[in-house]
Amino acid sequence: MAHFDYKDSPYPIREDIGETLRAFWARLAAAGSWWTGDERVKIAAECRAARDCAFCKTRQEALSPYTGENNHGAVTDLPASAVDAVHRIVTDQTRITRNWIEGNAAGDLSIEKYVELAGIVVAVLSIDEFNRALGVPFEPLPEPVAGEPDRYVPANLETGTGFVPMIAADGAVGNESDLWSPNFAANVIRALSLVPNAVRDWVDLAGALYLNPAGMANFVGQDDRSIDRAQMEIVAGRVSSYNECFY
Numbered sequence: 001m002a003h004f005d006y007k008d009s010p011y012p013i014r015e016d017i018g019e020t021l022r023a024f025w026a027r028l029a030a031a032g033s034w035w036t037g038d039e040r041v042k043i044a045a046e047c048r049a050a051r052d053c054a055f056c057k058t059r060q061e062a063l064s065p066y067t068g069e070n071n072h073g074a075v076t077d078l079p080a081s082a083v084d085a086v087h088r089i090v091t092d093q094t095r096i097t098r099n100w101i102e103g104n105a106a107g108d109l110s111i112e113k114y115v116e117l118a119g120i121v122v123a124v125l126s127i128d129e130f131n132r133a134l135g136v137p138f139e140p141l142p143e144p145v146a147g148e149p150d151r152y153v154p155a156n157l158e159t160g161t162g163f164v165p166m167i168a169a170d171g172a173v174g175n176e177s178d179l180w181s182p183n184f185a186a187n188v189i190r191a192l193s194l195v196p197n198a199v200r201d202w203v204d205l206a207g208a209l210y211l212n213p214a215g216m217a218n219f220v221g222q223d224d225r226s227i228d229r230a231q232m233e234i235v236a237g238r239v240s241s242y243n244e245c246f247y
Helices: 015-029 037-052 054-061 080-091 098-105 111-134 196-209 229-242
Strands: none
Touching: 015 037, 015 111, 015 196, 037 080, 037 111, 054 080, 080 111, 098 111, 111 196
């Protein structure tokens, strides 16, 4: 199926945005570090289904999100733990705990798989909400590409900052030297670094839909943006508050 042509959007959209989003969908279809291309596309499908999941709505109203048996309106054959993780990240992320992540890791959802899954959900949700705001259709999910995960684990990992291991602030060297500069190792960028390609996807999308790490140091604004930095942060802050974002 063809991608949506953002030239047909009711609002003027920069050309680089469409190019960046198309590049992400192509990467999504291929095997990652811990999931096959088929599984990655299914994670994206569950991300979209979570918004209409009756069980998720019930759980959001529950005093504890960890009581009762998971009964999600799954649309794929992903393992129940993966479906639950996707739906929680979309609908109830502020109540995710370290114990829950580690409990899944003792089963069939390793921490590495969880981080890659979280990266996919963040990316797909960002693109879908962009389209929703424009009033245009969601992109059709891509056809999976055959291949096996590379199971790559980066060096220089540390624990203690968040719920999952991350590359140390000064550890983005060697294969990971492109992830961040020595002067810009914010936790929000490091969060997905157990799976380096998840960081790369996040940085690419942020650079198109918001700002890349270099742009975040520009407190005035970029010439290719329609609003200045202060206006961008007002919008970002309001959305973050609405979503109960830790940051």
